[in-house]
Amino acid sequence: MRLHPPTGTASGTRRLAREHPVALLCLLLCSTGGALAALALPAALGHTVDRLVSGGPPPWSGLLLCAALVLAETGFDAAAAVVGTDTTARLTASLRTRTAARVLAAEPRRALAVPTGDLTARLTARTADAASAPVTAAGAVAGVLLPAGAIAGLLLIDVWTAAALLLGAPLLVALLRTFTRRTADAGADYQQAQALIAHRLTEALDGADTIRAARTGAREYRRVLEPLGTLAEHGRRTWTVYGRATGQSALLLPLLMLLVLAVGGVRLGTGAIGVGDLVAASRYASLAVGIGALTGALGALARSRAAARTLEPLLTLDPLPHRGGAPVPDAPGRLELRGVGVVQDGRALLTGVDLTVPGGTSLAVVGRSGSGKSVFAAVAGRLLDPDTGTVLLDGVPMDGMEPAELRREVAYAFARPALPGPTVEDTIAFGPWTASPEAVRAAARAARADGFVALLPHGYRTPVADAPLSGGERQRLGLARAFAHPGRLMILDDALSSLDTVTEHHVRRALDARAGRCTRVIVAHRLASAARADRVLWLEEGRVRGTGRHDELWSDPDYREIFRTDAPTGTPTAPGSRAEAWTAAGPRTEAR
Numbered sequence: 001m002r003l004h005p006p007t008g009t010a011s012g013t014r015r016l017a018r019e020h021p022v023a024l025l026c027l028l029l030c031s032t033g034g035a036l037a038a039l040a041l042p043a044a045l046g047h048t049v050d051r052l053v054s055g056g057p058p059p060w061s062g063l064l065l066c067a068a069l070v071l072a073e074t075g076f077d078a079a080a081a082v083v084g085t086d087t088t089a090r091l092t093a094s095l096r097t098r099t100a101a102r103v104l105a106a107e108p109r110r111a112l113a114v115p116t117g118d119l120t121a122r123l124t125a126r127t128a129d130a131a132s133a134p135v136t137a138a139g140a141v142a143g144v145l146l147p148a149g150a151i152a153g154l155l156l157i158d159v160w161t162a163a164a165l166l167l168g169a170p171l172l173v174a175l176l177r178t179f180t181r182r183t184a185d186a187g188a189d190y191q192q193a194q195a196l197i198a199h200r201l202t203e204a205l206d207g208a209d210t211i212r213a214a215r216t217g218a219r220e221y222r223r224v225l226e227p228l229g230t231l232a233e234h235g236r237r238t239w240t241v242y243g244r245a246t247g248q249s250a251l252l253l254p255l256l257m258l259l260v261l262a263v264g265g266v267r268l269g270t271g272a273i274g275v276g277d278l279v280a281a282s283r284y285a286s287l288a289v290g291i292g293a294l295t296g297a298l299g300a301l302a303r304s305r306a307a308a309r310t311l312e313p314l315l316t317l318d319p320l321p322h323r324g325g326a327p328v329p330d331a332p333g334r335l336e337l338r339g340v341g342v343v344q345d346g347r348a349l350l351t352g353v354d355l356t357v358p359g360g361t362s363l364a365v366v367g368r369s370g371s372g373k374s375v376f377a378a379v380a381g382r383l384l385d386p387d388t389g390t391v392l393l394d395g396v397p398m399d400g401m402e403p404a405e406l407r408r409e410v411a412y413a414f415a416r417p418a419l420p421g422p423t424v425e426d427t428i429a430f431g432p433w434t435a436s437p438e439a440v441r442a443a444a445r446a447a448r449a450d451g452f453v454a455l456l457p458h459g460y461r462t463p464v465a466d467a468p469l470s471g472g473e474r475q476r477l478g479l480a481r482a483f484a485h486p487g488r489l490m491i492l493d494d495a496l497s498s499l500d501t502v503t504e505h506h507v508r509r510a511l512d513a514r515a516g517r518c519t520r521v522i523v524a525h526r527l528a529s530a531a532r533a534d535r536v537l538w539l540e541e542g543r544v545r546g547t548g549r550h551d552e553l554w555s556d557p558d559y560r561e562i563f564r565t566d567a568p569t570g571t572p573t574a575p576g577s578r579a580e581a582w583t584a585a586g587p588r589t590e591a592r
């Protein structure tokens with residue numbers, strides 16, 4: 001299928017750092033303030049100790065300064081925690097909304113290239129991981145400031161004690177680098193295994209009835225959990241990396257402290273520094289070796305980076321392009337396909353489709369299972385862009401129509417419609433505009449849904465989750481939604497397949513009542529749909545095998561074969577007969 005030129009702006013996750021600048025600045029100031037207070041404390045403490053040991057009146061001002069610095073450090077840390085949590089929550093919400101919007105705006109088949117379970121994991125857990133990066137990074141600034149300031153403090157007190165500390169610095173830096181790299185690798189592998197389990201679980205939940213009927217529950221259980229071993233392995237790997245880094249720093253850091261104190265002690269003995277200096281030097285040394293605390297922040301940043309990498313393909317999905325063009329003239333929806341072809345993974349799904357459906361008429365799309373009917377339906381309403389050729393509505397190429405207008409003018413109904421909206425009424429009203437209560441009831445009547453809705457505990461106000469719906473009832477709600485949003489083109493992709501013949505007859509009459517005002521494209525397996533349509537498009541292996549009126553096409557035995565019943569005689573059903581065949585085709589599902 002056609003690859004659209006990239007229209008995305010800056011990478012979605014990189015954009016995060018530019019969102020909520022005030023909150024991030026506040027966080028930075030709080031972290032920096034906390035770090036500066038922590039750095040000033042040893043100097044104040046050393047000075048106060050010197051005053052204390054030198055005798056004389058108690059150094060109240062020094063003691064008060066120390067208390068104030070402790071309070072300031074605690075206050076800044078608390079404020080940083082509150083601002084950080086709030087900002088991460090906001091960034092997560094923003095990233096999730098943006099990613100979901102990209103997925104929904106893209107050509108459905110392109111977005112659906114990521115399996116459902118994986119997509120869910122990315123939109124939930126991965127967005128939270130990725131969105132924590134700016135706050136973690138802002139916090140890490142203080143994590144760097146503290147050791148750097150502590151080394152500067154040590155240098156000011158005594159060069160030799162500082163040199164003792166710096167002796168071990170290269171080892172510490174090497175430790176941190178290895179830790180970050182290994183955590184990032186282990187984190188990415190862990191997330192991949194998680195996504196695979198999520199994907200298989202979604203598949204299993206989708207096919208729960210099939211699994212139950214085939215009694216393959218135990219096998220399915222094993223299949224879903226099969227990546228658990230890999231997941232555990234990557235989890236163990238992460239903990240091993242953490243454990244090793246903690247163990248190494250537990251050995252290295254006290255040794256460094258010991259070295260600094262030993263050199264400080266010798267320098268105190270020679271009179272180069274005072275007691276207060278030694279107290280301050282020991283505090284600075286412990287702040288400097290606190291660089292090990294950065295490991296947590298670096299680990300979190302590595303996880304965020306791995307998560308951000310999984311979001312990039314979604315955030316760079318191109319929306320359906322819009323060329324901009326003339327307004328669509330007021331007309332009943334003439335649909336034209338000129339040389340339309342669709343290719344997926346090198347396989348032609350539709351080839352050279354040329355067709356004009358006069359405005360206000362109906363077209364039945366028939367053909368064997370897999371002949372390309374749904375692909376045709378997707379192209380006809382621009383759920384999918386063709387790789388070759390053009391689709392026009394009332395003379396205007398669909399990719400030149402303003403997207404909101406296009407969605408207002410084209411109504412879809414599917415075999416297994418999604419039912420968004422808390423209540424039945426909201427579900428029918430859901431669409432490019434919210435249909436009025438009167439329109440909802442009229443649409444429900446047209447789709448023959450009013451009868452069963454009236455029997456629900458709260459009628460139209462019944463929550464969809466509490467409404468036990470059969471397949472046919474779900475289809476009727478999907479149809480009602482299409483009726484409630486009348487445009488100039490209505491596309492029913494197998495949307496009558498679960499209706500009984502009487503209901504189907506009434507729905508067809510409601511569709512016929514739109515003749516002259518709206519073009520109707522009806523993908524169908526039943527003979528009655530073809531017989532009733534103004535025109536039939538007969539597809540075979542993605543090509544037009546024939547077009548014309550049903551009774552004209554009926555003379556072709558191959559055409560009759562499409563509707564062959566499984567009656568004992570094996571003879572085709574007469575045109576218009578209600579005893580139609582139900583092909584082995586599975587129900588068509590509304591885009592996720």
Ligand SMILES: Nc1ncnc2c1ncn2[C@@H]1O[C@H](COP(=O)(O)OP(=O)(O)OP(=O)(O)O)[C@@H](O)[C@H]1O
Binds near residue numbers: 344371374
């Ligand atoms: N996203 C896709 N990727 C690859 N192949 C696809 C995709 N969508 C459809 N196809 C293939 O295109 C062919 C036509 O599919 P389509 O769903 O249009 O058939 P159909 O005529 O509607 O069948 P049915 O009557 O069973 O619903 C099938 O062979 C199908 O496997």
